[in-house]
Amino acid sequence: MQPTNTSLERPLSDDPLSSFTMPARWYLDEEIYAQEKNAIFYREWHYIGHVSTLTTPGDYVTMQLADENIFVIRDDDDQLRGFYNVCRHRAHQLVSGNGRVKDIVCPYHAWRYNKSGELCFARNTQDISNFDQKDYSLHEIQVETLCGLVFVNLDPNAEPLKSRAVGLEEDLRRWIPGVDDLKAISHDAFGGDAGIQANWKVVVDNYVECYHCEKAHPAFSELNCMQDYELDTFGIWSRQLGPSTRIENTAYQFSRKDPIQQSAFWYVWPTTTINVIPGETLVSVLSIQPTSLGTTSFAGDTLAHKSEQGSQRLDWLYNILGAEDMALCESVQKGLNSRSYNQGPFVADTDKSGIGEHALHHFHCLVRDALEQFRPTSE
The missing domain is CATH 3.90.380.10 (Naphthalene 1,2-dioxygenase Alpha Subunit; Chain A, domain 1)
Structure with missing residues (x-):
């Protein structure tokens, strides 16, 4: 009988002295990886950078988190704000790498957002019925600092890191x-x-x-x-x-x-x-x-x-x-x-x-x- 890694899985139990490790397929299966994105990566806290790189309004840092690109920026009220790195117009990424900006300007059609994520200018939209700039602010994410380390979480209902x-x-x-x-x-x-x-x-x-x-x-x-x-x-x-x-x-x-x-x-x-x-x-x-x-x-x-x-x-x-x-x-x-x-x-x-x-x-x-x-x- 030839060996196979699809044999009956043994339990991953709460006692390490009697438990077995995760099955091999958990490391190899695209479906499990897709589940991890939603169950883990988009619901938990992740380190994105250090406060020493975000000292001045307009300083920002980006991060790739599974399929999502996000960024944290210091706003004009000296607060750290986190956003999905996606323009609300046609989905172009807004910033790249690390840097400093006066405003967040989309490289594609020049929609401009302030450092708090609010849409300030969208060229040639004056004739669009029911168009309100307030409806197109950037989608925000949670930001928390711990000992100078900056963490982000995509889940708006996530428990604070310090209590987790x-x-x-x-x-x-x-x-x-x-x-x-x-x-x-x-x-x-x-x-x-x-x-x-x-x-x-x-x-x-x-x-x-x-x-x-x-x-x-x-x-x-x-x-x-x-x-x-x-x-x-x-x-x-x-x-x-x-x-x-x-x-x-x-x-x-x-x-x-x-x-x-x-x-x-x-x-x-x-x-x-x-x-x-x-x-x-x-x-x-x-x-x-x-x-x-x-x-x-x-x-x-x-x-x-x-x-x-x-x-x-x-x-x-x-x-x-x-x-x-x-x-x-x-x-x-x-x-x-x-x-x-x-x-x-x-x-x-x-x-x-x-x-x-x-x-x-x-x-x-x-x-x-x-x-x-x-x-x-x-x-």
Whole structure:
């Protein structure tokens, strides 16, 4: 009998010690990816940028969120406003990349909106019956900030992030000195423009566990004393902590006088990661966003207190550690296509140790619950 990945699926249960992982088809099926767009990406909070890049009225940043392009802009009342990046006339995108504008002017027919999204001018519309500019304001989305990080949510009824991610702000403040004074110094990405050739959940899977670290990341395991490594889950977020680190390591050099002596990695459902490693205060905030069913962008901002610092750390983080993780994810994606594989067990332990996969199980349950809650009752 030949193996097949369509065999009877085993349960993804609430106990990581007896549960099995998501079936392979959840990473490979276009229909499930379509469900995720509506159940997860268009209903949850996502990092879009840092407040230090949005200081002046007219400053804006854009983001591709599955099939939607959106932007956040600072208005003339000094408020951050978020909108779908779509003109109300003929659907042309209004802005691109990051920048600053006096008004939001469509490149197609020059409809002009103010920074609060209200239509101010639409050429040659004076003879159209019942045309009212007030009816054509941009469609707005929710915006929230947390420790200077700007998040967006397309769901107008979504619960605020701070009440969803209880305790996250306090934890960030505990482990990141001067978090409110950070500024974005660069935009960085794993995999460049091509991204990672794997489903977005493969990338999250890899991020939220360090069971693989001692084998796959030798320099990381020298930098962090893995016997002291911690991994905890909290509602919609989880945090890995390396409280004990070594100055003598093959990753990069830092000093015992530096403000950060530990490693810390936060995952915030569904797409945000916040990363801190020993040395001068340097924070990498990266978003795990699908660009298709089988490709993922892992990109975001590097934040620091000084404009130039951490080049050795950044080189190791993106070019060595990041490259190692990319290779792991892309290999897993290939393996998921094998007819010999469907599910595996979670390697967890009752102590919830730092090398356990209980945060991986936590993520899988969040995906499961989101899809189940969104699924029509007629199914």
